[in-house]
Amino acid sequence: MLRALILIAALCIFCRWALGKWPWDYLRPEPTRSQALFRARKLLGVEAGASRDEVIAAHRRLTALVHPDRGGTTAAMQEANAARDLLLAELPGASVEGDGNSAP
Template sequence: MNPVSLLLLGVLGLLVIFWIRSLSPKKRGKAVILIVLVIISLFVLLMALTGRLHWIAAIVAGLLPFAQKLFPLVLRLLPFVGQAYKYRQQTRKGSGNRSEVKTRIIAMQLDHDSGVMYGSVTEGPFAGKELGDLSEAQFIDLLQYCREQDTDSARLLEAYLDKRFGDSWRQDDPTGQRDEPSAGNGSLSIQEAYEILGLKTGASRDEIIEAHRRLMQKNHPDRGGSDYLAAKINQAKEVLLKHVVS
């Protein structure tokens, strides 16, 4: 394979990786399976076009005896694999690597490690839909609905759009409106503050400060983060530190 082809494959591979990382965890598994199926299909097509399809048949025939022996073993191991996966998911949920910010219309999550935001709509004409599934026109309609119904939801959605698209989406915003970067109208409950910082109930003062520092490294406005989210993170820290002191 010539260097140009290798370079193109490398660039394509990087684009695919970035695309997968931008998806919510629920969709990453399906995306990986789809990519694997596409690669296998292209490989089989290439072998057929080059007259080497019989090689695949020979390899499959050679592996059949081993597959017959391995299949019962795989069936016996499946329950253990399921338990290991469940344990891993439970560990992730309590690891403090994910923050949750909820408003009346939007439920948003932020992955601490990658900085990727993903969420869903909980109220209105797009209720039940994942933000990653919405088109550009639907985002603008949802933003208009949020501005009419709940200011906090509009600010949170703007933070998501800024994180995902930069400022380019604002060219399609018919009002050109930009909300003030406050943390919202209401005070945070202690539970909401824990969720925003991605901490378990009863976290220590040091854990609160560390979670705040880690989140602000990726969400500070001076580093391309969201004013609204930064204000929420600061507010959550203040609420929890007062709770710890008291």
């Protein structure tokens, strides 16, 4: 019995190492678009009708906290960027390329 538990634990760790996900993460369904939008709004702290400028300002506030150069992690930074991109893509007529972070 103990050998079986050790084997299962080793397989779980190998799966995490090799594939980047825990085995039980594959059992969870992918979030719907509305769930992803809700999580992005919650992460950035903006309301459902937030404008482009509000989303960008919220993203800048969040990245000041989670940027790897300031003690944050790259995963948190990637999540913040993904939330910004998702919310900007939902705005009518908006494009992610013009997010105000690039030089003219």
